[in-house]
Amino acid sequence: MIVKPNTQSPPDPPGPVAWLIKNLFSNWFNSLLTLISLSIIYFAAASVLSWVFTTADWRPVVGAPLLYLIGQYPRDQMWRPGLSLWLIMFLIGMSWGVWEKYVKAFAIFLAILLGIFAIVPLETATITLGVRAAFLINPVLIYLGYLIGKNKIVNGQHVITLWIFVSSLIVLVLLPGFEGIPFLPKVETTVWGGLLVTLLLAVGGIVLSFPIGVLLALGRRSSLPVVKIFSILFIEVIRGVPLITILFMFSIILALFLPAESRIDRVLRALIGMTVFSAAYMAENVRGGLQSIPPGQIEAARAIGLNNFQTMVLIVLPQALRAVIPSIVGQFISLFKDTTLVVIVGINDLLGIGKSILGSDPEFVRLQAEMYIFIALIFWVFSYFMSQASLKLEKTLGVGVR
Amino acid sequence: MSQDNESIIVARDVHKWYGKFHALKGINMDVKKREVVVIFGPSGSGKSTFIRTINRLEVHQRGQIVVDGIELSHDVRNIEQVRMETGMVFQQFNLFPHLTVMQNIVLAPVWVRKWPQEKAEEIANELLERVGIPEQAEKFPGQLSGGQQQRVAIARALAMQPKIMLFDEPTSALDPEMIKEVLDVMVDLAKSGMTMLVVTHEMGFARAVADRMFFFDQGQIVESGAPEEIFQDPKEERTKLFLSQILSQ
Numbered sequence: 001m002i003v004k005p006n007t008q009s010p011p012d013p014p015g016p017v018a019w020l021i022k023n024l025f026s027n028w029f030n031s032l033l034t035l036i037s038l039s040i041i042y043f044a045a046a047s048v049l050s051w052v053f054t055t056a057d058w059r060p061v062v063g064a065p066l067l068y069l070i071g072q073y074p075r076d077q078m079w080r081p082g083l084s085l086w087l088i089m090f091l092i093g094m095s096w097g098v099w100e101k102y103v104k105a106f107a108i109f110l111a112i113l114l115g116i117f118a119i120v121p122l123e124t125a126t127i128t129l130g131v132r133a134a135f136l137i138n139p140v141l142i143y144l145g146y147l148i149g150k151n152k153i154v155n156g157q158h159v160i161t162l163w164i165f166v167s168s169l170i171v172l173v174l175l176p177g178f179e180g181i182p183f184l185p186k187v188e189t190t191v192w193g194g195l196l197v198t199l200l201l202a203v204g205g206i207v208l209s210f211p212i213g214v215l216l217a218l219g220r221r222s223s224l225p226v227v228k229i230f231s232i233l234f235i236e237v238i239r240g241v242p243l244i245t246i247l248f249m250f251s252i253i254l255a256l257f258l259p260a261e262s263r264i265d266r267v268l269r270a271l272i273g274m275t276v277f278s279a280a281y282m283a284e285n286v287r288g289g290l291q292s293i294p295p296g297q298i299e300a301a302r303a304i305g306l307n308n309f310q311t312m313v314l315i316v317l318p319q320a321l322r323a324v325i326p327s328i329v330g331q332f333i334s335l336f337k338d339t340t341l342v343v344i345v346g347i348n349d350l351l352g353i354g355k356s357i358l359g360s361d362p363e364f365v366r367l368q369a370e371m372y373i374f375i376a377l378i379f380w381v382f383s384y385f386m387s388q389a390s391l392k393l394e395k396t397l398g399v400g401v402r
Numbered sequence: 403m404s405q406d407n408e409s410i411i412v413a414r415d416v417h418k419w420y421g422k423f424h425a426l427k428g429i430n431m432d433v434k435k436r437e438v439v440v441i442f443g444p445s446g447s448g449k450s451t452f453i454r455t456i457n458r459l460e461v462h463q464r465g466q467i468v469v470d471g472i473e474l475s476h477d478v479r480n481i482e483q484v485r486m487e488t489g490m491v492f493q494q495f496n497l498f499p500h501l502t503v504m505q506n507i508v509l510a511p512v513w514v515r516k517w518p519q520e521k522a523e524e525i526a527n528e529l530l531e532r533v534g535i536p537e538q539a540e541k542f543p544g545q546l547s548g549g550q551q552q553r554v555a556i557a558r559a560l561a562m563q564p565k566i567m568l569f570d571e572p573t574s575a576l577d578p579e580m581i582k583e584v585l586d587v588m589v590d591l592a593k594s595g596m597t598m599l600v601v602t603h604e605m606g607f608a609r610a611v612a613d614r615m616f617f618f619d620q621g622q623i624v625e626s627g628a629p630e631e632i633f634q635d636p637k638e639e640r641t642k643l644f645l646s647q648i649l650s651q
Contacts, residue, residue, distance in 0.1 A: 306514060
């Protein structure tokens with residue numbers, strides 16, 4: 001037998017003081033660097049904190065919470081976005097129960113945030129006790145959904161089906177309503193706004209652009225010349241044009257060519273523009289993944305008798321998409337942030353609401369920093385949870401990859 | 403069409419070009435049911451190309467290939483039929499890395515033969531037993547050694563219950579100590595009466611189980627015959643030279 005040599009490195013001396021000496025004050029130069037860094041951090045933190053708590057004026061930010069959430073959606077129809085929020089929170093709860101690893105942090109964060117929002121003392125007339133009570137139900141629904149998902153009453157397939165069904169119901173029926181129905185009157189999208197529109201554009205854009213992007217990527221590699229040329233043209237034209245131009249195209253120029261009665265809804269036009277733009281980039285991301293699949297995989301799939309479609313869906317795409325998760329999520333995050341550009345075609349998304357609040361009171365004009373920091377924080381939170389979920393997804397799917 | 407009912411593979415004057423390069427120059431071969439045929443030759447001699455034309459991973463441009471009474475043409479249904487009847491094992495294993503061993507094996511039976519999952523898994527377990535790795539079913543290919551991966555690949559091909567097995571240099575990418583475990587499985591398979599076409603340089607395997615051997619060089623069959631004839635009394639200079647090179651290793 002071979003005697004196993006002792007390959008372990010000697011343990012670090014224990015204790016925080018020892019750690020400090022080893023890592024921060026090991027010699028005079030490191031000590032100097034440590035002191036300089038500490039003073040820079042101190043002054044930066046002190047000035048930021050003192051600005052946040054004393055100098056800054058947060059009135060425009062805390063003054064109209066409902067505006068940020070739903071824009072000018074009629075206040076007498078508040079139950080509709082409220083019910084939508086309940087449904088979505090319930091689904092997020094279920095998702096947390098079913099896919100604990102990916103959704104947990106986000107669900108808990110939302111539950112706490114909505115709970116705080118319900119009880120925090122904001123001096124505004126729009127937040128009545130009833131509204132507060134309604135908001136307080138959200139964390140309860142999240143937890144309820146969690147229990148249902150956790151105890152395997154529903155599985156992943158159910159939850160995905162529910163997501164598709166419920167979100168279509170919300171976006172197509174509950175929020176827009178219909179002409180002539182008394183309890184569900186039509187609410188034009190011109191008055192939709194705030195986080196509602198931002199999330200609608202982002203989620204809609206992501207959900208729609210993903211399959212279109214995959215199809216375009218496959219089309220670009222197709223052996224049928226018509227499909228191939230169409231895909232290449234689509235991708236290259238869209239990629240060669242800035243998003244702003246595309247939004248203008250769909251919002252203004254397209255409307256000039258279409259007959260007046262076939263006007264497509266304004267928010268829908270913006271959504272189509274975002275989707276088209278994102279799909280072209282998605283296609284190139286997916287194409288990168290497709291190219292990373294060794295030809296032996298396709299040969300093996302053919303050899304065991306799979307047809308072209310089965311080879312693509314069962315063998316090639318799962319591996320190709322997995323290989324490009326980081327760039328796909330990056331694409332989603334940048335799409336989410338790009339939704340702010342719809343301001344220029346007159347849609348009041350979160351940023352648009354912020355700007356209009358700044359313009360609503362002469363006193364607020366000098367408070368731009370507060371407003372934009374607040375909005376940036378909201379965007380950061382969503383983007384952060386997206387990238388965290390993607391990291392975990394990569395890790396899980398990494399099993400079994402050579 | 404062949405008049406010989408016993409022949410399960412018939413190749414007549416098969417030609418293949420890659421651009422200007424003439425890779426196969428008129429290959430004729432008849433393989434009978436339950437026969438084990440070994441194809442060997444220097445690299446670039448067209449042996450892999452030929453075996454890949456039999457399940458149409460490569461398309462031949464002239465001549466005729468008939469597998470189990472089905473002629474290979476551009477007709478997709480014929481191609482799919484032939485691929486259901488032939489299993490193939492590759493030099494690089496080509497297991498699907500995103501699927502477990504079990505999923506790799508049951509994929510084609512479930513999706514192509516439309517068997518119920520339970521039946522496919524039952525057969526997969528029998529096959530894993532047969533290739534000697536029943537305990538690895540839930541692992542991913544990346545967690546197995548090369549020899550184990552190649553045995554899974556054999557099980558995957560056998561799961562479709564093919565009439566013919568094609569082996570394209572199945573041991574060339576393996577470390578020496580793993581070659582034997584794969585060859586043992588192949589010897590068992592040959593003894594069970596499977597029709598096999600094997601491209602290999604493992605002359606020990608050829609001597610043990612081959613019924614006939616074909617020596618390929620420069621896109622042509624230079625010499626063929628029973629293993630005893632080829633090893634003891636090769637007629638062509640090129641065969642002699644090549645055998646002396648690989649046997650001296």
